[in-house]
Amino acid sequence: MTAGPFAAIEAGLARAAGPKQALGREDVALRTDAYFNRTQAIVAHFGDARVTYAVFIRRPVIAATGLMRRWLENVTRERGIVIECEQVYPDGAWVGAGEPLLYLTGSFIELSPLETLLLQRLGACCVAAHHAYQMALTLPHVAFLAMEARHCAGFEMQEMMDYAAAVGSAAARQEGAKGFVGCANDVTAPFFGIEKGLGTMPHALIGYARGTVRAAEMYHEVYPHDPLTVLVDYYGREVTDGLAVCRRFPELAAAGRLNLRLDTHGGRFLEGLDPQSSYAVLERNCPAAIRRYRSDQELRDLVGTGVSAAAIWRMREVLDEAGFPSVGLVASSGFGLEKCAAMADARAPVDVIGTGSFIPARWSETYATADIVAYDGESRVKVGREFLLAKSRIAPLPPSESAEP
Incomplete structure (x- = not known):
């Protein structure tokens, strides 16, 4: 994982903060499940064993094990112990449901209390990476920004989610997508190969400035060398205020260094749109998107309130008609996989999407599991989990020896 689109992630892992936490035995004991602590005590009383754990997730994912592996490396270094980690799938690889991601081999006394903390650092990363990967491939020409920090x-x-977005995105870039190009915070920016978080202004700055154009002027005065991205929905005048910003900064607009960000909330339409005119916008630009059966959610994403495909198309029409073809469009507000798919269907002319919606919505999907599959080199696993031996170097026992009589 040190070449190509994954090089930045490796550098980011070296600077990650999370893997350095809770390394001492006492800290781990306080954070792990009680039955693992009791298992450790029982094994210490009766004699240690060399065990191999298989670690897996019950749904398809993109492998994103780096944070977990880095934390384990720090633990072993702190304690002066050896735990072997056999990585079955490299980060960024697609992994089928139930496929072992990696095998961990070492002292049962040392490994037992680590299980809880290892799994915490695995499942959510892999599922979020899969979501980021799917979103990036759905809109391969769009650059994404990870803006999930406030929802973590x-x-x-947050560190796990940004790492996951970077891994899923790197996998998508290998298939031609732009993917996630940055995040909102400085501390996790190295995962994306940048030093600083990305972003320009919140709605609060526009309220402070008492005007959209004035907020843009304030920002540009303080950060004159940066590209300028301006929110245009604060007053509900996306079209009016958007054009006013373009006319105030014609040089930036012509040079492609000005973007308008649409973040219209779901309680209203973009300025000038309603249901009928929204359908008309798509009829002009991508009629196929509205000429087949659609679910209620798909219709909302295409022609409904908020940042719909029709809203994006309408802003593009307005900008082009006014002579600002180089002004980019940034969209945010609920861009999960389904909404990205609707935008792809409508060929929405969006340049950048800011989203935190790659965070797993159903947390139960993220539950990673570990089972011991060998004790002192002898394969032994609970009935029903024999499949975990498939990719292991440990030879499975004959069926007659796989369970006690």
Whole structure:
């Protein structure tokens, strides 16, 4: 994982904060499940064994094991112990449901209390990476920004999500997609090969400035060398204020250094649109998108309120008609996989999408599992999990010896 689109991720892992946490035995014991601590005590009493764990997830994912492996490396270094990690799939590889991602081999006494913390650093990363990968491939010509930080339950989750977005995106870039090009925070930016987080202004700056154009002027005065991306929905005048910003900064507009960001909330239409005119916009630009059966959610994404495909197309029409063909469009607000698919169907002319919707919506999907498949070199696994031996170097026992009589 050190060449091509994954090189930046490897560098980011070297700077990651999360893997350095909770390394000591006492810290781990406080954070792990009690039955693992008790297992450790029992094994210590009766005698250690060399065990091999198979680690897997019950649904298809993109392998994103780097944070977990880095944390384990730090633990073993801190304690002066050896735990072998056989990585079955490299980061960025597609992994089928139930396929072992990796095997861990070492002292049962040392490994037992680590299971909880290892799994915490695995499942959510792999599922989020899969989502990011799918979104990037659905809109391969669009650059994505990871903007999930405010939706995360603390920094450790944010670090996992940005890492996952980078891994899924790198996998998609190998298939020709632009993918995620950055995130909102400086601390996780190295995962994307950049030093600083990306982003320009929140709605609060426009409220402070008492005007969209004035907020753009303030931003440009402080950051004159940066491209300028301006939110245009604060006053509900996306078209009016968007054109006013373009006319205020004609040089930036002509040079392709000005973008308008649409973040219209779901309670209203883009300025000038309603259901009928939204259908008309798509009829002019991509009629096939509305000429077949659509679910309610697909219709909302195509011609409904908020940042719909029709809204994006309408802004593109307005900008082109006004002589600003080089002004880019940035879209945000609920861009998960389904909405990305609707945008792809409508060939929405969006340049950048800011989203945190690659975060797994159903947390139960992220549950990673580990089972011991060998004790002192002898394969032994609970009934029903024999499939975990398939990619292991451990030879499975004959059927008659695989379970106690």
